[in-house]
Amino acid sequence: xxxxxxxxxxxxxxxxxxxxxxxxxxxxxxxxxxxxxxxxxxxxxxxxxxxxxxxxxxxxxxxxxxxxxxxxxxxxxxxxxxxxxxxxxxxxxxxxxxxxxxxxxxxxxxxxxxxxxxxxxxxxxxxxxxxxxxxxxxxxxxxxxxxxxxxxxxxxxxxxxxxxxxxxxxxxxxxxxxxxxxxxxxxxxxxxxxxxxxxxxxxxxxxxxxxxxxxxxxxxxxxxxxxxxxxxxxxxxxxxxxxxxxxxxxxxxxxxxxxxxxx
Amino acid sequence: xxxxxxxxxxxxxxxxxxxxxxxxxxxxxxxxxxxxxxxxxxxxxxxxxxxxxxxxxxxxxxxxxxxxxxxxxxxxxxxxxxxxxxxxxxxxxxxxxxxxxxxxxxxxxxxxxxxxxxxxxxxxxxxxxxxxxxxxxxxxxxxxxxxxxxxxxxxxxxxxxxxxxxxxxxxxxxxxxxxxxxxxxxxxxxxxxxxxxxxxxxxxxxxxxxxxxxxxxxxxxxxxxxxxxxxxxxxxxxxxxxxxxxxxxxxxxxxxxxxxxxxxxxxxxxxxxxx
Numbered sequence: 001x002x003x004x005x006x007x008x009x010x011x012x013x014x015x016x017x018x019x020x021x022x023x024x025x026x027x028x029x030x031x032x033x034x035x036x037x038x039x040x041x042x043x044x045x046x047x048x049x050x051x052x053x054x055x056x057x058x059x060x061x062x063x064x065x066x067x068x069x070x071x072x073x074x075x076x077x078x079x080x081x082x083x084x085x086x087x088x089x090x091x092x093x094x095x096x097x098x099x100x101x102x103x104x105x106x107x108x109x110x111x112x113x114x115x116x117x118x119x120x121x122x123x124x125x126x127x128x129x130x131x132x133x134x135x136x137x138x139x140x141x142x143x144x145x146x147x148x149x150x151x152x153x154x155x156x157x158x159x160x161x162x163x164x165x166x167x168x169x170x171x172x173x174x175x176x177x178x179x180x181x182x183x184x185x186x187x188x189x190x191x192x193x194x195x196x197x198x199x200x201x202x203x204x205x206x207x208x209x210x211x212x213x214x215x216x217x218x219x220x221x222x223x224x225x226x227x228x229x230x231x232x233x234x235x236x237x238x239x240x241x242x243x244x245x246x247x248x249x250x251x252x253x254x255x256x257x258x259x260x261x262x263x
Numbered sequence: 264x265x266x267x268x269x270x271x272x273x274x275x276x277x278x279x280x281x282x283x284x285x286x287x288x289x290x291x292x293x294x295x296x297x298x299x300x301x302x303x304x305x306x307x308x309x310x311x312x313x314x315x316x317x318x319x320x321x322x323x324x325x326x327x328x329x330x331x332x333x334x335x336x337x338x339x340x341x342x343x344x345x346x347x348x349x350x351x352x353x354x355x356x357x358x359x360x361x362x363x364x365x366x367x368x369x370x371x372x373x374x375x376x377x378x379x380x381x382x383x384x385x386x387x388x389x390x391x392x393x394x395x396x397x398x399x400x401x402x403x404x405x406x407x408x409x410x411x412x413x414x415x416x417x418x419x420x421x422x423x424x425x426x427x428x429x430x431x432x433x434x435x436x437x438x439x440x441x442x443x444x445x446x447x448x449x450x451x452x453x454x455x456x457x458x459x460x461x462x463x464x465x466x467x468x469x470x471x472x473x474x475x476x477x478x479x480x481x482x483x484x485x486x487x488x489x490x491x492x493x494x495x496x497x498x499x500x501x502x503x504x505x506x507x508x509x510x511x512x513x514x515x516x517x518x519x520x521x522x523x524x525x526x527x528x529x530x531x532x533x534x535x536x537x538x
Contacts, residue, residue: 052305060308062315081322081344082311 004242006031010088011079013037013066013123016044018192019142020092021051022229026237028057032088035079037064058083066093066119076126085134088240089127091120092142095194096156098201104155112156116143117163124167128175137180138240141168145188147251148259153202165251172249181248183239188255189217190227222257266519269294272345273518274337276328276385277355279306281464282414284313285511286352290518291319295350298341299323302355302478320345327479328355329376334384342392350410350518351389353382353436357476358466359483360425371428373478378432382413383439397450408451412517413440415458417531421538433458437529444527453526455517460533461495462505500535 010027014020016038024034028051036051038044041063048059060082064075080086096112120141131137143161145151150158165184172182189195196210199217203210218224235254238244253259273290277283279301287297291314299314301307304325314321324340326333341348356378359370393409400407418426419433437456444454461467467487468474474486496502513532516522531537 058304058308060312062312078311078315078321081315082308083323 001243003030003237005237005240008032008087008240009035009079009083009085010090010240011035011037011076011086011123011127012090012092013064013119014039014092014094016040016047018194019187019190019229019232020090021047022233023090023092023142023236025051025055026230026233027088027090027240028052028055028059030237030241031057032240033058033083034060035075035083035086036061037066037075039063039065066091066122067114069118069122069125072119072122073126076123080130086127086130087134087136088138088140089123089131090140090142090236090240091123093119095144095198096154096160098153098198099156100153101155108156112160113163116157116160117167120164120167124171128171128180131180132175132178135179137175137178138244139168139171139175139180139182140236140239141165141182141184142236143184143186143251145186145253145255145258147184147186148253148255148261153205168251169249176248181239181244183248184251185232185236185239186251186253186255186259187232188227188253188258189221190229190232190254192229195226220258221255225256227254227256266521267294268350268518271295271349272298272341272347273350273352274298274300274341274348274385275352275354276300276337276381279303279310281466282459282462282507282510282514283352283354284310285507286354286514287321288314288317288319289508289511289515290350290352291321292317293515293519295518296320296345297322298337298344300328300337300355301325302327328381328385329373331384334381335388338385338388338392347396348389348392348409349407350412351385352412352414352514352518353385354412354414354514355381356414356432357478357483358426358429358485359478360429361427362425363427366427371431374428374432375435378429379435379439382436386411386439386443393447393450393452397452401451406451408453408520408523410518410522411440411443411447411452411454412514413437413454413456414514415440415456415529417458417460417533417537420458420529420531440529441527448526453517453522455522455525455527456529457510457513457517458529458531458533459510460505460531460536461499462507462510462532464507467492467504495536498536498538499533503534505532505534 010032012024015024015036146157168184199210199213273295278287278299416433418430440456470486
């Protein structure tokens with residue numbers, strides 16, 4: 001299947017590692033040009049060099065804090081100036097800390113909103129007018145399976161990511177007429193550094209070994225294992241592609257069957 | 264800072280690396296918006312990132328200026344992207360050397376194509392904008408100077424053995440400089456050449472097995488014999504090679520208001536070395 005991604009320009013946020021990097025590699029393999037950003041410039045540049053070397057893709061990078069509106073706007077402007085256009089935008093950011101409600105401060109709530117909601121909004125503000133003008137666009141928000149089914153101990157993610165899902169669905173309605181498709185992808189338990197961090201945090205608070213936490217997770221997953229980041233990326237790459245041209249406004253879980261709801 | 268290029272839009276060909284990159288960075292540093300162009304995308308994106316990081320206004324339009332259709336697209340992208348084109352630096356170039364008995368037709372023609380035919384097409388592509396804009400400005404009683412800098416070489420004015428093609432192309436561009444200085448004087452355009460001597464770029468790296476550049480799928484040997492590199496110490500009055508930044512300085516002068524009454528000139532930047 002030709003995904004029709006050759007020479008499309010894709011912006012992938014928080015792409016120096018983990019899910020963002022996996023998506024970037026997936027898009028590069030299909031011939032897309034990449035604009036990547038992350039907070040840590042050294043890790044980002046190493047990732048960009050690796051991707052360019054492995055795939056031959058054209059890659060530009062910029063150190064960006066996605067919670068800062070002006071930095072996001074400047075990054076998007078720079079990407080357009082250097083690569084000519086933006087066809088695809090995949091938003092992503094680190095996850096908020098895992099904490100019970102009574103241990104979570106107001107400041108942490110605000111930070112979670114900035115990190116996971118406002119960052120998505122800033123990218124939408126910067127890229128959607130351009131996509132509307134060119135009558136082609138793919139805007140994909142990476143959130144979490146918590147959108148499908150709240151996870152104990154992740155109240156910040158459970159709450160704030162749901163707001164992103166609301167934003168995505170609304171944008172899909174407003175931009176559908178302009179051939180700009182907006183979707184939300186909900187990774188489940190995927191073998192990334194972030195997950196290792198999460199398992200050790202949860203293990204510490206539960207007084208068990210991290211392996212025990214991982215066992216508890218996989219016990220709830222019909223496929224009986226964690227996802228490889230590449231499996232997540234494959235789904236995102238498809239949604240970014242020409243072949244996903246009638247899919248918009250969806251929250252699609254790539255969770256091995258974890259979410260127990262019917263839809 | 265004796266001048267500012269704020270509000271000026273500049274096009275610099277071959278600005279991914281070497282002297283072209285240094286020219287683009289200096290123009291941006293002095294406030295110009297810069298359209299970068301190079302046939303090699305990777306260094307071009309790097310140059311763009313550097314200028315962006317330094318706070319400059321930059322865009323990129325990669326591609327091969329020897330493709331006959333390309334120069335008009337490049338000029339249009341500059342005008343559409345920045346709203347004007349005020350400075351053109353015809354910098355893109357490379358060496359493909361051989362003594363005459365070993366120089367193929369393709370090789371000789373390639374040196375003319377990149378060093379004089381492409382600059383000709385770029386200036387012709389910009390002529391519509393430049394004439395119309397200048398006529399309007401003059402009718403409004405304004406004198407707005409625009410700048411063309413064509414990059415030549417000591418090879419084009421003094422001759423260097425092994426460079427029948429390169430030297431001919433670099434001599435021919437000076438003809439274009441002289442003609443356009445006369446044709447475009449009435450439109451307030453300064454047209455000048457800057458010719459380089461021994462400047463540290465990949466073209467004069469120490470000659471070795473792997474000192475090649477890739478040009479349109481062809482591997483072309485570049486570099487200079489160590490003995491010739493060493494000779495700079497004695498042959499050049501300043502006793503050393505120049506840096507890309509030093510080379511760019513002379514181009515910046517011709518892009519600036521400091522040169523508003525200089526046109527049709529050839530300025531050699533060689534540390535004093537002439538043969």
